[in-house]
Amino acid sequence: MSIRIVIDSTSDVTNEIIEKYNLKVVPLTVNFENESFLDKIELSSAEFFEKLAKSEKLPTTSQVSPGAFVEAFSEILLEGDQVLGIFLASEFSGTYDSARIAKDMIGSDNIRIIDSRSVCLGTFALILEAIELVNQNNTIDKIVAELDKAKENxxxxxxxxxxxxxxxxxxxxxxxxxxxxxxxxxxxxxxxxxxxxxxxxxxxxxxxxxxxxxxxxxxxxxxxxxxxxxxxxxxxxxxxxxxxxxxxxxxxxxxxxxxxxxxxxxxxxxxxxxxxxxxx
The missing domain is CATH 3.30.1180.10 (Hypothetical Protein Tm841; Chain: A;domain 3)
Incomplete structure (x- = not known):
């Protein structure tokens, strides 16, 4: 049984690392008035800043829904792997809470959810630590304990x-x-x-x-x-x-x-x- 790391798009992890370590990315949504885009999937950074410069109103963002997490987690569990979710701070978004709801809905002991207490490059740094701990073949409980200490740093x-x-x-x-x-x-x-x-x-x-x-x-x-x-x-x-x-x-x-x-x-x-x- 392997451990798959699930992240949200706000960590801005590079595509190279996502592909190399088979990370599962669940995107948030960006809303420009009557248009909505999945972060990093339907709207690149370059496209976003181009639209931002032309937009009269500030766009809004939407958290990941519990349903999207249920789908992502279930897919990994069906493959026989454990889920290690690392998400942006719960103070900044309801995304972490959505992940917790999804975990409760599925009811599996093979899902662990971590609130990074950070966002963007801070969460990215914690994800890099998680990758290293997974590659060292630690148990998922040991990894969670180590990450809980690491996020203080x-x-x-x-x-x-x-x-x-x-x-x-x-x-x-x-x-x-x-x-x-x-x-x-x-x-x-x-x-x-x-x-x-x-x-x-x-x-x-x-x-x-x-x-x-x-x-x-x-x-x-x-x-x-x-x-x-x-x-x-x-x-x-x-x-x-x-x-x-x-x-x-x-x-x-x-x-x-x-x-x-x-x-x-x-x-x-x-x-x-x-x-x-x-x-x-």
């Missing part, structure tokens, strides 16, 4: 071009969002324990990369044994500069680059630059 920060999308999506208060428009301030957010917090306010977009460099140094992070995730949204040039700035200086073991998808992009907008890893 998720590090995920991102520099945003604006906070208006988080505010419009209800993830931040209007008061918090105002700081992003004053004096060209670019906020840096931290995603931790199911919360989004502004941890720095940088004046000027070009100083964000220097902030990341100083932040790594200040926290004395040892990246020589870690896989570091570098994420962006329509910001490849800055991502390349960031990689060139930190890769050799901190002797990073491995770097994975990815552009965020439509669900996360709805709440952050374009111009994002982020770093994530598991600090274990």
């Amino acid at each position: 998720i590090v995920a920060v991102a520099g945003l071009d604006t906070l208006k999308y988080l505010e419009k999506g209800g993830r931040l208060s209007k008061g918090q969002a105002v700081v992003g428009s004053i004096l060209n301030i670019k906020p840096v957010i931290e995603i931790k324990d199911g919360k989004i917090n502004v941890i720095e306010k940088i004046r000027g977009k070009n100083k964000t990369i220097n902030w990341f460099d100083e932040w790594i140094e200040k926290n004395n992070y040892n990246l020589s044994d870690k896989t570091v995730l570098l994420f962006h949204a329509r910001n490849e040039d800055q991502l390349k500069i960031l990689r060139d700035t930190i890769e050799e200086k901190y002797k990073i073991k491995n770097i994975i680059e990815q552009e965020i998808g439509s669900v996360i992009g709805t709440h952050t907008g374009p111009g994002v630059l982020g770093i994530g890893f598991l600090n274990k």
Whole structure:
């Protein structure tokens, strides 16, 4: 009996890793007024940001339904495998609760569900740890116990071009969002324990990369044994500069680059630059 990892689309795991490790991805939905699209399936990142730029109204996002999870889990169980589901923080979406409902509906002891308490690159970092634990042939209960400890060590920060999308999506208060428009301030957010917090306010977009460099140094992070995730949204040039700035200086073991998808992009907008890893 093998263990199949099930994830939602907001983790923005690369297609290469999805295919290599046979991950099952269950997509959320993005709604542009009268049109709805399955994240990453019916709408690529490039297509999404193109539509976002032309849209007068901010799109909305919809969680995965329990029925979609019932279908995904049942398919894996029928193949004789166990299900290990790892999903975005329950504070950000009802997707995790939908997975729990689906588990109860099926009533199988071969399903485990984990709330990552993070999203996007933070959840991705936890999924990479899960893949490693599965490949080490650990039992599913041992893997769940290890992941519950590991998610306390998720590090995920991102520099945003604006906070208006988080505010419009209800993830931040209007008061918090105002700081992003004053004096060209670019906020840096931290995603931790199911919360989004502004941890720095940088004046000027070009100083964000220097902030990341100083932040790594200040926290004395040892990246020589870690896989570091570098994420962006329509910001490849800055991502390349960031990689060139930190890769050799901190002797990073491995770097994975990815552009965020439509669900996360709805709440952050374009111009994002982020770093994530598991600090274990």
